[in-house]
Each structure stands twice: as C-alpha cells, then as structure tokens.
Amino acid sequence: MDKISPHIKRYKDIETEFKFTFRQIEEVSNRFIRRVNKGTLIREKNNPFAFCTPSEIREIKGLIQLELERKYCLELIAAYEAKLVYYFRHKLKRNHALHSIYVSKTTANERRGMKPLMFRHIAGISKEAVKPLNNMVYANFINLIEYRNWLAHGRGWPLENHLNKFDFNNTYNTLSKLTSYFPNYPMQLH
C-alpha cells in the first residue's frame, strides 16, 4: 500500500482551524469585557466567564489560548510524524544517500510497515543526515520531540524551560526546516 491515508490533515487545514478557534476565544472574551465595562448585567447560564472580572477574563483567555496552542501543536506534530513515515517508506528514492542512512537506522520490518516507524527513527536518521549540515535545525527537532513526548504522555513531568518556545508557528517552522533537508520531499506532505 503506497497511498497516503486521507485522514492525515494538511498543515493549512490545521492552521485554519487553530487560527479560527484562537480568534473566536479572543473575540468572545473581548465581547464580554466590553459588555461588563458598559455596566451591562449579563445573566447567561453556563457562561464560561461567570462571575469573572475583566482581568480574570483576560487571564482565563490566556490560559485557554495556551491550551489551544498546545493541542494544535500536538496535532501538527502527529500529522508530520505520519507524513515523514510515509515519505521515508514511499517517496525517498533508493539511489539517494539519505536512503542508505534510512536503511542503516531501521529494520526491514519497520521499512515494510510490519513494525511501526516513529519519530525516534527519524531522529536517528536526522542525526546523520541533518546534524552535520545544520546543527540548529537538528537540535530544534530533538527538542520538539521532547516537547511532543511531554504532551503525548499526559504532561506527567515539569515542562523544561527550553521547550516553552514551541508555539504553533515555531513548531511548524521546525518541522518545515527539517523536511527541507530531505530530498524530493513532496509539497503535498505539508
């Protein structure tokens, strides 16, 4: 099977959803702040900002937006993991130097899809293929995997400071810079 799963989301779609929701939170909270500041008494059942002052609304808005950013980062990273796996299994040409690194870092079963191919394999490949060319891109990718593990494993330990930099845009930039070092990486896999 060499067709890409139709369920893998494109970057553009994830970005549109993320930005739309982010803006909605911004608009709703600003609308409530404006109404409170007009002296309007808002009695709405299940209002998420019930009995909040404008500064508390701003604080809650910030927390919700941070949460949204994290959720969409994980979604973006997960989609890229699937795309990178597809690229290595089906798009990377055998005659390219990267292919021999790929072969050396994976087993036949992982390449055939009998066993999962994951970020740890891509990290191993990147260490040989990307690190010598651009250590910064490689280091950022390794940090991103660390951040991804923190998110995907239920945030069970404190988030280290150097991982705080990964907002939605930074996550996308890190992944897109990494893929720029992979030959014939198709545009459709963004």
Added chain:
Amino acid sequence: METRKKTVKTFKEFLSEKKNTQDGNKDKVDWHERKLKWLESIDLLYRWFDDNVSKSLKESGYDVKSSLEKITLYEDYIGSYETENYFIEGGPVSLKLFPAGTLIIGAFGKVNMQINGNTVKLVLEDWGKWKIVDGIGSSMRLRDLSEEHLVKYLD
C-alpha cells in the same frame, strides 16, 4: 417598488445619529453611583459577618480577632478607589474577605472569601443581596448567604 438599503449616510443623517447618541447618553451608567453602591454593599456584607460569624463565635466563648486592611482597587471606567479586606479569626474559624470588583459577569460585584483554606466566591446578585457561588461549570448554583450554607465550608 422596494428601495435598496442605503449604506452611505448623508451629512444630515450623520448629525441626527450623533444627536440621538448624545440623548442616549442620559441612560449611560453613572459610574460614581455604581461605586458608592458597591462600597455600601461591601459594608453590608462585612456587617453580616460581624452579626453572624463573629457574634456566634463570641457567644460560644471564643476569642475573636477581626481586622480591616486598606486596599486600592482599579476598575475600568471607575478608576482607583479604596476599600478594605476583612479578616476574622476565632476558634475553629479563619475567614478572609477580599473584594474583587463591581465589574463582573453575571452580578453587581464579587468578594473572594477564604474560609479555613477553601476559596469561595460571594457575588452580589442584586444590590444588597449577597449569594454564595457553589460548584463550578454547569453545576454552578447560587446559594443564599446564610449560616447553614457557610458552615459547609468549615468542615
């Protein structure tokens, strides 16, 4: 014949709209009045605690210490104003009241209460009518500010 909705205003329409807005300003909130009512409601609330909590503690033989702490709050349109936090300590009760502001969603003001380590919101449902916010999210309810509802938070 159906006329198309006009989007461009004439100068006359603009001026008449402005005039209406100025007339409408009569209904604008009197922020000074609102602040006074809010401060009065805080006093009322503190008096309720004196008459109920402090009094009951004293009657039960406990040594009661109550104190006020001056604070400055800032709210949009109202500006800075002075009010007080209120603390009551006696026997098994440690109670602290922190006014949060009059500009809030769903009520005319809020005071955060710390009672034996629990944080509870007290909101002004109507002028002079304080309520306890019980629960969160969809299960949120407003309970009357009464001794029996307050005792729940002491356990």
